Amino acid sequence: MREVAVIGIGMTKFGELWDKSFRDLVAEAGIKAIMDAGIEGKDIDAMYIGGMSSGGFVEQEHVAPLAIEVAGLEDFHIPATRVEGACASGGIAMRQGYMAIASGIHDIVLVGGAEKMTDVVGTEATNVLASAADREWEAFFGMTFPGLYALMARYHMHKYGTTQEQLASVAVKNHYNGSMNPNAQFNRKISIEDVLSSPMVADPLHLLDCSPITDGAAAAILAPLDIAKKYTDKIVKVLASTQASDTISLHNRKRFDALPAAIHAARQAYKMAGVEPKDIDVAEVHDCFTIAEIMAIEDLGFFEKGEGGKATEDGLTAIDGELPVNTSGGLKAKGHPVGATGVAQVNEIVMQLRGEAGKRQVKDAEIGLTHNVGGSGGTAVVHILGVI
Amino acid sequence: MMAVPRYWREIPARYNLIGKRCKICGNIYFPPRSICPVCRRKSVGQMEDYKLKGTGVVESYTVIHVPPPHFEGEEPYIMALIKLDEGTYVTGQIVECDEKEVHIGMRVRATFRKIMEDGEKGAIYYGYKFVKEE
Structure with a gap:
């Protein structure tokens, strides 16, 4: 099993972000992580995004390729997968990225998580969470x-x-x-x-x-530890x-x-x-x-x-x-x-x-x-x- | 709004507390389970219907002040984690009981009540709630 490192991180401000859409949040966190890692979009071999209920909150499923699209990376045809485990969806995305690299299948993996919770009104957010x-x-x-x-x-x-x-x-x-x-x-x-x-x-x-009920997204770039130095000196090991x-x-x-x-x-x-x-x-x-x-x-x-x-x-x-x-x-x-x-x-x-x-x-x-x-x-x- | 069969198929359990008993180990399950987590594959096809008495004891409780959509207007109401006398646990509302009166260890019994209405045009759903056992 290969050792894995986190070579970049990025996140949006968290809060009630009325002027930002689900897509805006995903793009912002992803781009920040890519720039922090010193990689380019074309270096990414796979992407995993955690989300509990984009369907319930913004009536949008199939958000993994959407995340690739909003980042302008569709021409690289990167395998993109959304994972769900309620409030642990982000942690699962991180683990999927870890396993993909540890196993030797992929090298550079973008992991992320996003939720846009304030586009629904009244008690609907509570109802979605109750699922x-x-x-x-x-x-x-x-x-x-x-x-x-x-x-x-x-x-x-x-x-x-x-x-x-x-x-x-x-x-x-x-x-x-x-x-x-x-x-x-x-x-x-x-x-x-x-x-x-x-x-x-x-x-x-x-x-x-x-x-609270919050809008926000976060991302991280993972890489095999042995090639992480090629991109950055700010290396944290998993x-x-x-x-x-x-x-x-x-x-x-x-x-x-x-x-x-x-x-x-x-x-x-x-x-x-x-x-x-x-x-x-x-x-x-x-x-x-x-x-x-x-x-x-x-x-x-x-x-x-x-x-x-x-x-x-x-x-x-x-x-x-x-x-x-x-x-x-x-x-x-x-x-x-x-x-x-x-x-x-x-x-x-x-x-x-x-x-x-x-x-x-x-x-x-x-x-x-x-x-x-x-x-x-x-x-x-x-x-x-x-x-x- | 949901199609009626989603609720209709749960009627035996929700109206009459019909759970399951594993014929291999004798454990009783409510809500019903189709596979016994103790006997696993040996229990396939060996889970028989079992009617629970509906009596038990409050293990923990809360008073809901912010309700989900179908329960708006009913707050505050008591929800409890109840250990049924057969040894299995269930989540249910406690009615006809002052919130100052409810306590851990209180004896309760199941009673048949209206649970919610699925909007103005949807069906009315029934099931169990609990009252203090006299």
Whole structure:
């Protein structure tokens, strides 16, 4: 198996981007990554794009060749594939690119993710997102996406004594980090009181416990490590790329205080990379809701099960803490254009490992991890990246 | 709007809580499954219909304040993760219960109710909701 490197990254600003179409977003992120890598469009051997529901959000499927077309690369007839795993679609695209290069099939691969979520009105975005849950046995009966994470939050609170303030402390930290990220949807800092006094969405989750509806796209260029130097000096190595699945309904899971797919993917990733949780210097985790970050830092082995809330409240996951988590602002503050998220996480870790994260730079970061989840945990993708 | 058969074919499970029992290991599944995850290929053709009692206990719950389109106007309402007495879990709404009263460990039983209307011209769909067990 060949070793794989990330040689370029690019992303759009995340937010409610009224003046930008799905096509604009895809083109912008892709071109930025191509220019960052120092390659030309004709060098690209394959493209994978993650998207949860371009059909549901902008009534457009078949978006992989469309992405090639908006980049002006149609004459090269590059194989272009869209992958879907709900909110983990971007992570899956990254892994598809990794595998294509590791296997020796392709050399230069463009991976990306995009979602344009604000072209639908009213509750339609919520309805499209609910299709990541079990439509027949959860959504049919009135369950919502925040509702599923609320069930996990209540369960975690009951079992371990996790508090609403601890949940809120995730949002407060991530908004603080997001205030230093020019690409983030929200640059404003918030307080525990702001979270607790925001409207209830699904008890015990308030509005500020939830990630927002976001437009955005992100991309990365992957290459075999041995030829990466031909293009750039800014090389980050992919140490592990793993993916796991579980039931898409919450009620069919073996446990409700963790995402077993994430635990499984993480264990495999540590083994593949030959590292342990304590070796990770910075992590981007899937905080679609505050409880999700608390479960993530436990599932990834950073803290004992049940200790995630306290660890966050104690500042252990702050930028200057023991293990900085979601330095980008996370899904909560950076925004969550679902299909783009997994690749945007890779963007942040690559910036941290290159030392380009500006005010939110983690000192001497050498190994970083991304944790990308689809639905309420039916899919989990983990990547570990390292400096060379 | 969806074609009626999409809902019609689920009537046995949603109206009468007909799940499946694996004849090999005896495990009971609801919502119904066609393959037992324990016995796998041995269970093919060995999954028989099994009517659940509809009684169970609340494992976790939430109060939905921002509902999906078909439930607009019904909020706030309680949704719960319920462990049925047969050992399988199900997601359902709890009705006739104050949100201050619901708690983890509360006994509930299934009852037949209207779930939603598929718009003004679509069909009305029915299924189970849960009430506090007396």
